[in-house]
Amino acid sequence: MSISDHGPRRVLCVIGYPIGHSVSPAMQNAAIRALGLSLTYVAFEVHPRCLGDAVRGALALRIAGMNVTIPHKSAVLRYLDSVSPRARALSSVNTICFSNGGSHGDSTDGPGFLASLRDEGVDPAGRRVVLIGAGGSARAVAHALLESGAAAVTIAARDADRRASALAALAPADIHGRLRGCSTEPKDLHPEVADADMVVNCTPLGMSPRADAMPPVDTDWLRPETVVCDLIYNPPTTRFLQSARARGCRTIDGRGMLVHQGALSLAMWTGFAPPTDTMREALDQQLGV
Ligand code: NAP
Numbered sequence: 001m002s003i004s005d006h007g008p009r010r011v012l013c014v015i016g017y018p019i020g021h022s023v024s025p026a027m028q029n030a031a032i033r034a035l036g037l038s039l040t041y042v043a044f045e046v047h048p049r050c051l052g053d054a055v056r057g058a059l060a061l062r063i064a065g066m067n068v069t070i071p072h073k074s075a076v077l078r079y080l081d082s083v084s085p086r087a088r089a090l091s092s093v094n095t096i097c098f099s100n101g102g103s104h105g106d107s108t109d110g111p112g113f114l115a116s117l118r119d120e121g122v123d124p125a126g127r128r129v130v131l132i133g134a135g136g137s138a139r140a141v142a143h144a145l146l147e148s149g150a151a152a153v154t155i156a157a158r159d160a161d162r163r164a165s166a167l168a169a170l171a172p173a174d175i176h177g178r179l180r181g182c183s184t185e186p187k188d189l190h191p192e193v194a195d196a197d198m199v200v201n202c203t204p205l206g207m208s209p210r211a212d213a214m215p216p217v218d219t220d221w222l223r224p225e226t227v228v229c230d231l232i233y234n235p236p237t238t239r240f241l242q243s244a245r246a247r248g249c250r251t252i253d254g255r256g257m258l259v260h261q262g263a264l265s266l267a268m269w270t271g272f273a274p275p276t277d278t279m280r281e282a283l284d285q286q287l288g289v
Helices: 023-037 049-059 074-081 086-091 109-119 134-148 158-172 186-195 239-246 254-270 275-289
Strands: 012-015 040-045 066-068 093-099 102-106 129-133 152-156 180-184 198-201 227-230 251-253
Touching: 012 023, 012 049, 023 040, 023 129, 023 254, 023 275, 049 074, 049 093, 066 254, 074 093, 074 102, 086 102, 086 134, 086 158, 093 158, 093 254, 109 134, 109 254, 129 186, 134 152, 134 158, 152 158, 152 186, 158 180, 180 186, 227 239, 254 275
Parallel strands: 012 040, 012 066, 129 152, 129 198, 152 180, 198 227, 227 251
Antiparallel strands: 066 093, 093 102
16 A cells, blocks of 8 residues: 655554563664664554554554564565565565555564674584574574575474475575475484584574473584574573583574564664664663573
């Protein structure tokens, strides 16, 4: 829908269901204050039945930008006027820009993950990476790793159909044949993990309030040189990361990705480079770290 109108756009938001847990308002408002912008960022709980109304409403209310989180990242595509090639390939949108020309969706999850590696001085080029999970975040991370020159990317997931559909979606980005699938059965996953330079948990296993859960990886399979990442940020140090550290592995938690995917969204909406240190402080305060 194209709307020609004038006047300021002052509100940014995140939609999800549920949304009460969201740390994005604290993180984004800290950056907005530091940049001295006349914007405010709020969270809206949107029932899946109301998703189309929420996007149309945002356009009508002249919302400046919207983050999209679980469970709407895939479903929202059909309500947008345009989406980036990356978001189309991943079938996942976490950032919407509104303008008089309509709504445009993109995904900053993959670039956010890469930026979190960069912060830690880790370059994925030439590395063999195993991702546990085949959902939206696994696809985004796999896409970003393929684009940044990883030597091999294995998607390990329990559900063969979900795994196959992730591999099919990523096939166009896999021009050098570096992507493959694997079950989470120990006989399949053990050799993949033992051979990996990097293992990334892209499942919610270990996330609060079920912080005792572990992804289906025996950390005895890990080599001490392997970098182990978890996309989960609450708790910041999951049981999986604790166990990998005890094995001697270097670990990277999900806070860096969260900060950078949010900073990239804010940069798209405002054109300014957000202060990621300030965002990280606000996030840590929210998490009680
Ligand atoms: P998703 O689309 O629901 O995918 C979750 C994946 O985990 C699916 O492949 C699912 O397999 C698998 N899984 C769930 N329970 C499992 C179990 N018991 N055993 C084996 N596999 C299991 O979720 P997502 O959006 O990718 O998010 C995954 C995690 O990443 C969440 O914790 C989320 O908070 C985190 N995340 C963090 C950031 C960040 O910025 N740090 C960004 C995005 C996501 P099935 O299909 O078989 O159920």
